[in-house]
Amino acid sequence: xxxxxxxxxxxxxxxxxxxxxxxxxxxxxxxxxxxxxxxxxxxxxxxxxxxxxxxxxxxxxxxxxxxxxxxxxxxxxxxxxxxxxxxxxxxxxxxxxxxxxxxxxxxxxxxxxxxxxxxxxxxxxxxxxxxxxxxxxxxxxxxxxxxxxxxxxxxxxxxxxxxxxxxxxxxxxxxxxxxxxxxxxxxxxxxxxxxxxxxxxxxxxxxxxxxxxxxxxxxxxxxxxxxxxx
Ligand SMILES: [Zn+2]
Ligand SMILES: [Zn+2]
Numbered sequence: 001x002x003x004x005x006x007x008x009x010x011x012x013x014x015x016x017x018x019x020x021x022x023x024x025x026x027x028x029x030x031x032x033x034x035x036x037x038x039x040x041x042x043x044x045x046x047x048x049x050x051x052x053x054x055x056x057x058x059x060x061x062x063x064x065x066x067x068x069x070x071x072x073x074x075x076x077x078x079x080x081x082x083x084x085x086x087x088x089x090x091x092x093x094x095x096x097x098x099x100x101x102x103x104x105x106x107x108x109x110x111x112x113x114x115x116x117x118x119x120x121x122x123x124x125x126x127x128x129x130x131x132x133x134x135x136x137x138x139x140x141x142x143x144x145x146x147x148x149x150x151x152x153x154x155x156x157x158x159x160x161x162x163x164x165x166x167x168x169x170x171x172x173x174x175x176x177x178x179x180x181x182x183x184x185x186x187x188x189x190x191x192x193x194x195x196x197x198x199x200x201x202x203x204x205x206x207x208x209x210x211x212x213x214x215x216x217x218x219x220x221x222x223x224x225x226x227x228x229x230x
């Protein structure tokens with residue numbers, strides 16, 4: 001996989017070939033919008049009310065992870081993430097990880113993680129796509145934060161439908177039982193789950209629930225982007 005991460009590197013927004021040493025072109029630099037202002041204490045989604053602690057979704061559905069952080073508003077990088085996943089643009093992982101390191105370093109370090117765990121793909125999907133985008137991202141973050149990646153802690157046992165095509169309740173049902181922890185007695189204190197996007201949080205919540213049932217305690221997450229709706 002590393003071969004395709006080499007040059008020519010392309011702009012993660014407009015897909016033009018970049019000058020050497022650049023991760024995004026000058027034209028697109030302002031397009032990815034970072035999540036700013038008041039944020040949900042659980043999922044880090046932007047909050048409209050400065051008086052709320054949690055977003056309406058985290059208020060309503062209790063999440064199994066302790067807390068998580070995301071870099072960009074999903075609508076500003078939607079096409080980019082779609083290409084990252086579906087159009088053979090694994091190199092975009094470098095741009096995303098660079099942004100996460102630049103802007104979210106303090107909070108990620110505060111999680112005191114032992115390990116990064118990418119959200120796995122179902123084997124049939126992995127075969128079709130050729131790579132797991134979350135694992136590429138975890139590998140890039142690993143270099144920057146000096147944390148190991150454990151890509152075998154979780155397995156995806158259920159072939160789920162694409163979350164974006166489903167309604168809120170269907171998404172919750174779709175992910176139930178999606179993951180499995182193949183090993184017993186794993187000893188990690190603090191785990192960071194890594195994924196590309198947090199939409200309803202159903203996938204990350206289920207992955208975290210699986211880890212907790214397997215005896216692990218503190219689960220956090222980091223994603224490139226997060227949706228603003230609930
Ligand atoms: Zn560009
Ligand atoms: Zn929230």
